[in-house]
Amino acid sequence: MQQHDQDGLPQPQRRGAVIAIAVSIALSVMDSSIANVALPTIAADLRVEPAEAILVVNAYQIAVIMSLLPLASLGEKLGYERIYRCGLMLFIASSFFCAMAGSLTELTLARVAQGFGAAGxxxxxxxxxxxxxxxxxxxxxxxxxxxxxxxxxxxxxxVASAVLSVAHWPWIFALNIPIGLAALTLALRFLPATPRASRRFDAGSALLSAGTFGMLMTGAEQLARGAPPVRALLLLAGGVLCGILLWRRQSGRAAPLLPVDLLRIPIFALSVATSVGSFMAQMMTFVALPFFLQHDLGRTQVETGLLMMPWPLALIVMSPLAGRASDRVPAGLLGGVGLACMAAGLALLATLPAAPNTFDIGWRMALCGLGFGLFQTPNNRTLLTAAPRERSGGASGMLSTARLTGQTLGAALAALCLRMVDGGPQLALLGASCIAAAAALISFTRLRAAPR
Known part of the structure; x- marks a missing residue:
């Protein structure tokens, strides 16, 4: 097993470790949106309203965000590779129960467990x-x-569209099992031994962190679903109280679970805020579009998945170019321009003509993907390199927390739009455009916070 005092892993161990991480993180991130295309089918199959079906997405997001920072801190204590392997095992097992679920309650509970595994x-x-x-x-x-x-x-x-073209929606989750087992085999063999911090794990802060994010996100989700306002407001108030207590408990500590030390770095804090806004806009779009394309435009669920593909394809093309450009161009500028393009693409999607053809939809999706790709890689690099090397765990947890916070809030806002008005999908797209534009402005402010 590779020791942590060496500079990286030798080949072929590095290659095996990279493949294990890439495959498993791709599965966990993909599962935050893989059910979106199938939401109308899941709602009909399980006999629930569309706004209720969005709980399948939100339950996963909330479970992840509740446990991200505690698990990042626990990883510094027990070893990153142990947390990773245990998380992957739980993710695989819970994917089986997602595939076997026969009711919304069963599916939601399985998605919660899957979210805890993904957080690892x-x-x-x-x-x-x-x-x-x-x-x-x-x-x-x-x-x-x-x-x-x-x-x-x-x-x-x-991916969901490809699966749904030949199988029923449970196979969206069953697909994780063989791929996850292959990744687990590589992880058990190739992941390196990592440093173990000597300090004690702060269980009290972990509970406060889980309470903060769990109650805030659940309260927002309850409001979006039309739950009694008193219940939702009590959850939100509880989350705020836990957050205040957590902030006070963590202030002044050398390596806090909630990285308040890193949030005092302007470029780090602004990059976190930009990331939250960008993923809010993205998730609002990816929740609303299936309903817009299937219910309003009469497309099938297979067509819906294919029509949404220009976004990731454009992102794949742009991301490596943006990564190289970030060596010479400030991330604040790249991110601002990219998010402005994304905002324009979302506004154009919201104002599609009554009977758009495939090209009308496709180029707008591609514009969003190009903009998001121009933003994402430079932003991640700036956020991570702003943190000291010994705070890698905290920075890693915060990067994922920012993404999941944005995605959870975006899904809740999309549910609110779908529930409140007849033109909910278009309203969600316009809202996403406004959020992306605001994130672009935040990104531009980084030009004054740091030279890169």
Whole structure:
């Protein structure tokens, strides 16, 4: 087993570790959106309203975001590779129960367990990348990892469409099992031993962190679903209270579970805020589009997945170009321009003509993907390199927390739009456009916060 005091892993161990991480993180990120295309079918099959079916997406997101920072901190104590392997095992097992679910309650509980497993992967993913690659190749490793995450986050609908063209919706989740087992085999063999911190794990802060994010996100989700306002407001108030207590408990600590030390770095904090906004806009879009394309435009679920594919394809093309450009161009500028393009593409999607052809939809989706790709890789690189190397776990957890916070809030806002008005999908797309534009403005402010 490779020791953590060496500069990266030798070949072929590095290659095996990279493949294990890439495959498993792709599965966990993809599952945040893979069910979106099937939501209308799941709602009909399980005899629930469309706004209720969105709980299949939100339950996963909430479980992940509740446990990300505690697991990142636990990884620094027990070893990143142990958290990663255990998370992958839980993800595989819960995918089986998702596929076997016969009611919305069963599917939701299985998705919660799946989210906890995914959090084990996401929380320490970037920290492992920093140990797998030698310092001279660290930029390359981060670029590959950012591309996998960014692509996977929008590839879910296309994969779901391919599965649904030949099978029923449970197979969307069953697909994780053989692929996950292959990744687990590689992870058990190739992931390196990682440093173990001598400090004690702060269980009190972990509970406060879970309470903060869990109650805030659940409260937002309850409001979106039309739950009694008193219940939702109590959850939101509880989340705010836990957050205040967590902030006070963590302030002044050398390596806090909630990385308040990193959030005091302007470029880090602005990059986190930009990431939250971008993923809010993305998730609002990917929840609303299936309903828009299938219910309003009369497309099939297979056609829906294919029509959404230009976004990830454009992202795949743009991400490596953006990564190379970030060596010379400030991330604040690249991110601002990229998010402005995304905002324009979303506004154009919301204002499609009554009977658009495939090209009308496709080029608008591609514009969104190009903009998101121009933003994502430079933003991730800036966020991660702003943190000291010894705080890799905290930075990795915060990067994933920002993404999941945005995705969870975006899904809740999309559900609110779908529930409140007849033209809900178009309203969600316009809202996503406004959020992307606001994130672009935040990105531009980074030009004054740091030279890169």
């Amino acid at each position: 992967l996401m929380s320490v993913n970037t920290a492992l990348v920093r140990l797998i690659y030698p310092q001279r190749l660290l930029g390359q490793g981060m670029g590959i990892n950012a591309l996998v995450v960014a692509t996977s986050s929008v590839l879910g609908p296309g």
